[in-house]
Amino acid sequence: MKVLSSCIALLLGAVLILSLVTPAMAQEKKAAEQRLSGRVHMVNKETSTITIRTTQNAHRYVVYSSGTKFTLGNKDGSVDEVKEGVRLICLGKFDDKARLVATRIEVRPGR
Numbered sequence: 001m002k003v004l005s006s007c008i009a010l011l012l013g014a015v016l017i018l019s020l021v022t023p024a025m026a027q028e029k030k031a032a033e034q035r036l037s038g039r040v041h042m043v044n045k046e047t048s049t050i051t052i053r054t055t056q057n058a059h060r061y062v063v064y065s066s067g068t069k070f071t072l073g074n075k076d077g078s079v080d081e082v083k084e085g086v087r088l089i090c091l092g093k094f095d096d097k098a099r100l101v102a103t104r105i106e107v108r109p110g111r
Contacts, residue, residue: 032093033091033092033093033103034091034092034093034094034100035089035090035091036052036054036060036062036089036090036100037052037054037055037087037088037089037090038052038053038054038055038060038087038088039052039053039085039086039087039088040052040053040082040083040084040085040086040087040088041053041059041084042084043079043082043083043084045079048063048064048065049061049062049063049064049099050062050064050082050088050090050105052088052090060098060099060100061097061098061099061100062088062090062092062099062100062102062105063095063099063100063101063102064079064102064105065101067103068092068102068103068104068105069103069104069105070082070104070105070106070107071104071105071106071107072106072107072109073109077107081107082105082107086107086108087107087108088105088106088107088108089105089106089108090102090104090105090106091103091104091105091106092104
């Protein structure tokens, strides 16, 4: 009986630790993702880069790849929807050249 209660206590402790660690890890992963938004100034499909103009009127560069997920509203999209003047919300990480390497690009419909 004593061994059973020790096993139960150990199991409950493990469950408690996992319930605290898992949300913290998910939050850390989300916090590590960076965001850049603005209107498309230029698209260069040869170099897989998009130049956007931010609300501060600065030009910033976004790099995409075959692994970048494009969305248009709630639907899957593609780089073909990215046109001059369209608003984008880009998520990813900045590289050493201050370019956002995008994991996800949301194309906002309308101008």
